[in-house]
Amino acid sequence: MNQALELLTVPFFACLLLTGIHAYLGLHVIERGVIFVDLALAQIAALGVTFAFLAGYGLQSTAAYFTSLAFTFLGAAIFSLSRMKGGRIPQEAIIGIVYAVSAGAAVLAVDRAPHGAEHIKYILVGSILTVSAQETFTLLLLYGGIGLFHWVFRHRFLLISLDPQEADRQGLWIRFWDFLFYISFGFVVTSSVQIAGVLLVFSYLIVPAVCGSFFSVRVGPRLAIGWVLGFAASVVGLSGSYVWDLPTGATVVCTFGLILILSAIARILPRHLSRIRAGEGHRYLWGTVMGGSVLLLLAALYLMIHPRGSHLWLDLADRAVPEINLAFLSRVERETYLHSIDSIRRAEAELKRLQDMHLKVTWGEMEISAEMKGRLLQTLAGRTEIAWGDRMVLGTLRERARVRQRFILGVPAAVIGAGLLWMSFRRFRYLRSKGGKPSSLFI
Amino acid sequence: MQSLLLKLVTKAAILLLTCWIFWPSWGIPETGKKIRVVTTTPDLKALVEAVGGDRVDVESVATGDKDPHDLEIRPSHLVKLKGAELFVRIGLDHEPWAGRLLQRAGNARLFPGGEGHLDASRDVPLLETEVPRAGRTPGHIHGFGNTHYWLDPANARPITANILKALSRLSPGDADRFGQNRATFLDRVDRALERWLRETAPYHGTRVVSYHNSWPYFAKRFGLEVVGFVEANPGVPPSPAHIGSLIERMSHHQVKIIVMEPYFSDSVPRLLAEKTGAAVVKLSPSVGGAEGIADYIALFDYDISRLVSAFREAGIPKRQESGR
Numbered sequence: 199m200n201q202a203l204e205l206l207t208v209p210f211f212a213c214l215l216l217t218g219i220h221a222y223l224g225l226h227v228i229e230r231g232v233i234f235v236d237l238a239l240a241q242i243a244a245l246g247v248t249f250a251f252l253a254g255y256g257l258q259s260t261a262a263y264f265t266s267l268a269f270t271f272l273g274a275a276i277f278s279l280s281r282m283k284g285g286r287i288p289q290e291a292i293i294g295i296v297y298a299v300s301a302g303a304a305v306l307a308v309d310r311a312p313h314g315a316e317h318i319k320y321i322l323v324g325s326i327l328t329v330s331a332q333e334t335f336t337l338l339l340l341y342g343g344i345g346l347f348h349w350v351f352r353h354r355f356l357l358i359s360l361d362p363q364e365a366d367r368q369g370l371w372i373r374f375w376d377f378l379f380y381i382s383f384g385f386v387v388t389s390s391v392q393i394a395g396v397l398l399v400f401s402y403l404i405v406p407a408v409c410g411s412f413f414s415v416r417v418g419p420r421l422a423i424g425w426v427l428g429f430a431a432s433v434v435g436l437s438g439s440y441v442w443d444l445p446t447g448a449t450v451v452c453t454f455g456l457i458l459i460l461s462a463i464a465r466i467l468p469r470h471l472s473r474i475r476a477g478e479g480h481r482y483l484w485g486t487v488m489g490g491s492v493l494l495l496l497a498a499l500y501l502m503i504h505p506r507g508s509h510l511w512l513d514l515a516d517r518a519v520p521e522i523n524l525a526f527l528s529r530v531e532r533e534t535y536l537h538s539i540d541s542i543r544r545a546e547a548e549l550k551r552l553q554d555m556h557l558k559v560t561w562g563e564m565e566i567s568a569e570m571k572g573r574l575l576q577t578l579a580g581r582t583e584i585a586w587g588d589r590m591v592l593g594t595l596r597e598r599a600r601v602r603q604r605f606i607l608g609v610p611a612a613v614i615g616a617g618l619l620w621m622s623f624r625r626f627r628y629l630r631s632k633g634g635k636p637s638s639l640f641i
Numbered sequence: 642m643q644s645l646l647l648k649l650v651t652k653a654a655i656l657l658l659t660c661w662i663f664w665p666s667w668g669i670p671e672t673g674k675k676i677r678v679v680t681t682t683p684d685l686k687a688l689v690e691a692v693g694g695d696r697v698d699v700e701s702v703a704t705g706d707k708d709p710h711d712l713e714i715r716p717s718h719l720v721k722l723k724g725a726e727l728f729v730r731i732g733l734d735h736e737p738w739a740g741r742l743l744q745r746a747g748n749a750r751l752f753p754g755g756e757g758h759l760d761a762s763r764d765v766p767l768l769e770t771e772v773p774r775a776g777r778t779p780g781h782i783h784g785f786g787n788t789h790y791w792l793d794p795a796n797a798r799p800i801t802a803n804i805l806k807a808l809s810r811l812s813p814g815d816a817d818r819f820g821q822n823r824a825t826f827l828d829r830v831d832r833a834l835e836r837w838l839r840e841t842a843p844y845h846g847t848r849v850v851s852y853h854n855s856w857p858y859f860a861k862r863f864g865l866e867v868v869g870f871v872e873a874n875p876g877v878p879p880s881p882a883h884i885g886s887l888i889e890r891m892s893h894h895q896v897k898i899i900v901m902e903p904y905f906s907d908s909v910p911r912l913l914a915e916k917t918g919a920a921v922v923k924l925s926p927s928v929g930g931a932e933g934i935a936d937y938i939a940l941f942d943y944d945i946s947r948l949v950s951a952f953r954e955a956g957i958p959k960r961q962e963s964g965r
Contacts, residue, residue, distance in 0.1 A: 201885035201888050202881040202885030203885075205885055205888075325909065327879075327884070328908040328912040330915075439880060439881055440881050443880045443881075443883070444880050445878040445879070446880070560868050560869070561869070562848075562868070562894065
């Protein structure tokens with residue numbers, strides 16, 4: 199197990215580097231409203247590598263690097279030229295088009311090349327788990343250099359991102375600075391995508407910046423919040439991947455999603471709490487009742503229309519209170535139901551044991567005869583199938599219970615749902631007639 | 642003047658068009674018509690060609706240098722299938738796209754159960770049939786046994802037997818010739834197999850880790866023991882714990898070789914190699930998977946020579962041939 203922790207050290211430092219530069223660049227990206235520019239630039243760079251590859255240069259060669267750089271410059275030029283003052287075409291449209299066309303072109307370009315598709319995949323997928331110490335060090339140098347560059351010219355870059363009109367008024371050459379911005383951005387994104395993959399880089403870029411702007415309008419605090427949250431996501435994501443034995447990149451991305459939700463709640467909660475304290479609690483209560491009643495009504499209708507479908511709420515209720523289903527089964531069925539649940543649990547424990555044993559046998563850590571080995575495999579397969587059979591039995595019995603629950607549960611649930619919905623409607627109409635101000639959850 | 646030119650151009654165009662319409666039938670004697678065969682993989686193509694010789698015209702849908710699981714269907718595939726008389730596939734769910742492909746091509750005799758549909762796995766002794774068939778399986782695991790059976794040269798015998806039957810049915814006049822072709826081919830395979838076994842014999846029982854579970858037939862024939870897989874669940878990136886335990890076991894048991902297909906990402910295998918001192922060997926699972934692999938025998942020539950030189954470089958001790 200220590201091995202696994204050791205494996206995560208280098209990726210952890212790489213994640214810190216990613217946090218450092220991307221939380222900052224994300225701020226610019228959000229302010230400029232060019233959310234998907236990283237995907238587009240990464241794809242253009244990939245197209246560059248592809249062309250070099252087709253011309254006979256290796257993927258890691260200098261020629262490939264410079265070709266991809268040249269393509270990134272081209273992308274930077276396109277994006278800096280496509281910024282229009284009050285134009286009718288949003289820049290996000292241009293970015294989307296650049297992304298789609300360069301992705302399509304790359305597919306066409308490598309169609310005939312051996313291992314073509316895989317090469318494109320490598321360039322864009324990356325794998326944070328396998329990043330090497332040298333790569334991380336290169337990242338440190340590159341990000342450090344670009345960070346320094348941005349720090350030196352921070353006033354101009356920030357002014358153009360935050361307030362382009364003012365920058366224009368001051369006589370800044372916006373297109374030129376935009377070009378520099380996109381080039382430096384392209385450098386960063388191209389290298390980080392190769393290491394961490396598109397999804398992870400996108401999360402590092404956007405989520406900390408968005409969370410930062412939840413809490414502040416000033417650049418400093420936003421950046422600080424972004425860095426702290428990016429750090430937290432890296433720590434939690436990597437440890438989660440270790441503890442629960444999950445693919446690393448995907449775990450970090452989902453952690454970012456969780457952090458975004460939590461900070462959104464943290465952002466809106468105090469305001470809403472103070473409103474509740476100010477005596478507006480009933481609004482929230484009736485809002486919840488309204489939402490819940492709609493869900494209940496729909497679920498009840500679905501149960502009545504299609505009792506054999508999957509009813510998540512009833513499944514959850516079963517797990518918590520098995521008596522609900524048992525009440526709808528005959529005595530024999532009840533026995534089978536309970537027996538299957540028990541047998542699945544036992545089979546799972548048994549399977550775990552057999553799989554461990556199988557692993558030990560394959561690695562030669564445990565000696566058994568060839569005949570026993572065959573029997574082990576057969577038992578493994580057999581147990582799996584039996585457990586599956588039990589699950590099927592359980593499913594069938596559950597379906598039977600559902601069919602019987604169809605109207606007994608469905609009609610009352612529908613009536614309650616409709617009643618609550620009607621009541622909350624009336625309540626809201628009454629509140630509106632009293633002249634409460636309309637409220638939004640997020641502002 | 643201009644109208645004369647126009648007339649000339651029109652006449653030339655009509656002449657060209659006529660030629661084009663009738664061109665395919667020119668100069669091809671009826672008796673020399675080849676049997677048009679479409680196979681799913683280049684390995685089957687090589688085997689069909691070995692039996693059919695110059696009497697067949699074989700095309701493969703997948704190429705050897707790409708993962709056959711994510712094939713993208715192209716219009717040209719459909720055109721090939723529309724005109725084909727025989728469709729040969731690996732079967733056992735190896736080609737999840739085959740059903741869709743046949744449906745779209747709409748050539749009824751190639752449909753499963755039709756006279757032009759050959760499932761090459763029919764008489765092959767399969768491995769790993771103990772995998773449970775029912776229920777959910779993580780990633781893509783084949784439910785009916787491992788599908789990479791062409792990687793055992795001995796399986797060329799049952800596969801070509803069925804190909805011979807199918808081709809002879811389509812062209813009964815050539816049956817003897819096909820039979821002779823097959824006998825010559827199998828003779829070559831047998832002699833080559835003797836050579837391959839001789840080369841691998843000193844390394845009998847060597848433990849290797851493979852990327853994907855695609856080498857059990859190959860391993861069984863050439864005396865390798867595949868003790869672990871880089872992918873815990875096929876198609877899903879491995880978790881740190883899986884890689885960690887693999888590193889521990891590989892170091893502890895002195896496993897020095899990681900076998901993988903050239904088309905998978907080698908980032909995790911490289912990491913494993915770096916941590917354990919093992920070597921990553923890219924073996925081609927298919928004809929056409931690397932330069933110079935033009936036919937079925939060349940495939941094994943390539944793989945065996947790469948493997949043996951990797952064993953030699955990794956300093957794996959040779960064993961006495963009487964070992965097993």
